Amino acid sequence: MVRQASGKGVHFAFIGLLFLALGAGIFAGCSEKFMDHIPRLGIGGRYEEGKAQFLRGRGGNMETAVAALDAVVREDPTYKDSLTLLGRAYYNTGNYEVARQILQRALLVNKDDEIAWMALGLAQLRLGEDDKGIETLQGAITLISKVSKSGYRDFNEWDSKALVRTYISRSAVDVRKGAEAKASLIRNCETLLARMDDEENYQKQTKDFLRRYPGSR
Helix, strand or coil: CHHHHHHHHHHHHHHHHHHHHHHHHHHHHHHHHHHCCCCCCHHHHHHHHHHHHHHCHHHCCHHHHHHHHHHHHHHCCCCCCHHHHHHHHHHHCCCHHHHHHHHHHHHHHCCCCHHHHHHHHHHHHHCCCHHHHHHHHHHHHHHHHHHCCCCHHHCCCCCCCCHHHHHHHHHHHHHHHHHHHHHHHHHHHHHHHHHHHHHHHHHHHHHHHHHHCHHHC
16 A cells, blocks of 8 residues: 555656646746846847847837837937937838938937948938938948948858848949939848848847857857
């Protein structure tokens, strides 16, 4: 009788551990999803929250980006490239006039911000300011072509598959054609910015992975 009771005890203990393990797994999954909706605190946290929306591509939430980045620039308009990101967030929501105003402010903070120049040129084209937009994009494409190489944003293997470089070339061809290629120019320049976002996201994820698992090199 003692052995039988002991056997049942082991059996029930095993079942209990199994349910605990399953519960922990479910809780971990739920908590991970829940954490995605918890607002990050501090100016740095809000900046990262807003920037993350761009690096998620089409899955990014521009309303979240606008709210987070607006809070950042109200506290410190010179914080990193927060004005540029905020301008791009407004552009992505179709609010081109506000995007233009914010991107002009961003360039007062950093006149060498190639992304701000590119986004500003696109906003100008969207607003019908074709001559200004084409002139702005000519300078922006030149800047991007100079900096988009190994070491850009401290990524040693930047654009190793030449996806960014491909759209730099396509945008350069269109901008030389002028207003007659406006639709294609907008499309290729928007894709260029998207490819740069994708590349940065890939580089950040790779760097984070190698930091966690240095032996996987």
